[in-house]
Amino acid sequence: MTELLRYIGDGAGVPDREVPDGLAEKDLIELYRWLVLLRTFDERAVALQRQGRIGTYALYWGEEGTQAGALYACEERDWVFPSYRQNAIGILRGVAPSTVLAWWRGYGGGHGFYNPRDHRVGPICVPIATHLPHATGLSWAAKIRGDDVASLSWFGDGATSEGDFHEAMNFAAVFKVATVFFCVNNQWAISTPISKQMATATVVEKAAAYGMNGIRVDGFDPIACWKATKDALDRGRNGEGPTLIEAYCYRLKPHGTADDPNLYRDESETAKWLPHEPIGRTSAFLKRLGVLDDDKERAIGDEAKQTIAQAVVEMEAIDQPGREILFEGTYATGMPWTFEEGLRELEEVDRPPEVKPLGPQPGPSTGDHAEPKPGDPS
Ligand SMILES: Cc1ncc(C[n+]2csc(CCOP(=O)(O)OP(=O)(O)O)c2C)c(N)n1
Ligand SMILES: [Mg+2]
Incomplete structure (x- = not known):
């Protein structure tokens, strides 16, 4: 197999070679x-x-x-x-x-x-x-x-x-x-x-x-x-x-x-x-x-x-960009409709789910974590 060029030995059996010209x-x-x-x-x-x-x-x-x-x-x-x-x-x-x-x-x-x-x-x-x-x-x-x-x-x-x-x-x-x-x-x-x-x-x-x-x-x-x-x-x-x-x-x-x-x-x-x-x-x-x-x-x-x-x-310290950057920068002329559609879809995914408020709870309060009972309005 072709020999390997090497200068640095291992400090034990393999000797160092002299540093080549050009490296002061x-x-x-x-x-x-x-x-x-x-x-x-x-x-x-x-x-x-x-x-x-x-x-x-x-x-x-x-x-x-x-x-x-x-x-x-x-x-x-x-x-x-x-x-x-x-x-x-x-x-x-x-x-x-x-x-x-x-x-x-x-x-x-x-x-x-x-x-x-x-x-x-x-x-x-x-x-x-x-x-x-x-x-x-x-x-x-x-x-x-x-x-x-x-x-x-x-x-x-x-x-x-x-x-x-x-x-x-x-x-x-x-x-x-x-x-x-x-x-x-x-x-x-x-x-x-x-x-x-x-x-x-x-x-x-x-x-x-x-x-x-x-x-x-x-x-x-x-x-x-x-x-x-x-x-x-x-x-x-x-x-x-x-x-x-x-x-x-x-x-x-x-x-x-x-x-x-x-x-x-x-x-x-x-x-x-x-x-x-x-x-x-x-x-x-x-x-x-x-x-x-x-x-x-x-x-x-x-x-x-x-x-x-x-x-x-x-x-x-760099401001984290929004995910819309996925759609920017590909076309100098602006976004084609396919990208705009993709961006709208992404915004849809990003939108936090709507949380409907619970109605008034019947019976004694069981604290913040009261589960609605079957039949409760939700
Ligand atoms: C064209 C292409 N095919 C496949 C990959 C997936 N891929 C990423 S790294 C890699 C291995 C490359 O190995 P090597 O050329 O030995 O470089 P090393 O990662 O070991 O530095 C592959 C196949 C890719 N990035 N590009
Ligand atoms: Mg490799």
């Missing part, structure tokens, strides 16, 4: 800060969902390295296209964390949405793989215009079974555009294991069939994710075309807050992968390098908690 101490700390901010957002979002303060949430706990590592390799002018699993990636590009939380809360109007152009972050994509052709198209347009702009899209192992994956990969390779296809192979697509998803041993070997570069990395190692992405972007900018990166990892948590993996997989297997999670591993690595200490680690954690706590306050 300040970069390592900044990358660690990004990881912690993502983790803090994710943990808080799960708690908010459990408290009924946001809706269903797709957690990414354990996949922070695939996100922060890859994004850190991008230039600010490069575009990134997240799936729901990278829902909070925009906060590393200046999107307010409260905007992402509002998205999960289901706010309408201008809330919960950012302008992709402002941050060069595509909309959070829920339909599987439909954002891949967008990434290819963006890089193709950049090539035609002579702009030095690359694109990167994240997607899962399950997304490789979609037609959009094929179309985006093939087109990008034929036209030699600067696109990075970053596949987070967490080995599960909800309840479908990778063995039922593909007959190949790896994701990365599919790169050869498209005539593009491929590299397989340890998806729990943010430095490896950074290095693979950096090299892929450099090649893309040099006119060498796209790259498929397979970040091999394991989905350490449920698919989303509405999922119970106990129903379809052996969670003792999940427990074996847990020690590889990227935050503890990166912290230990940076401490071995002498770049991070306990005080700095605590300060970074506190700062992230404060940022996200403030985001929750901001999100909850």
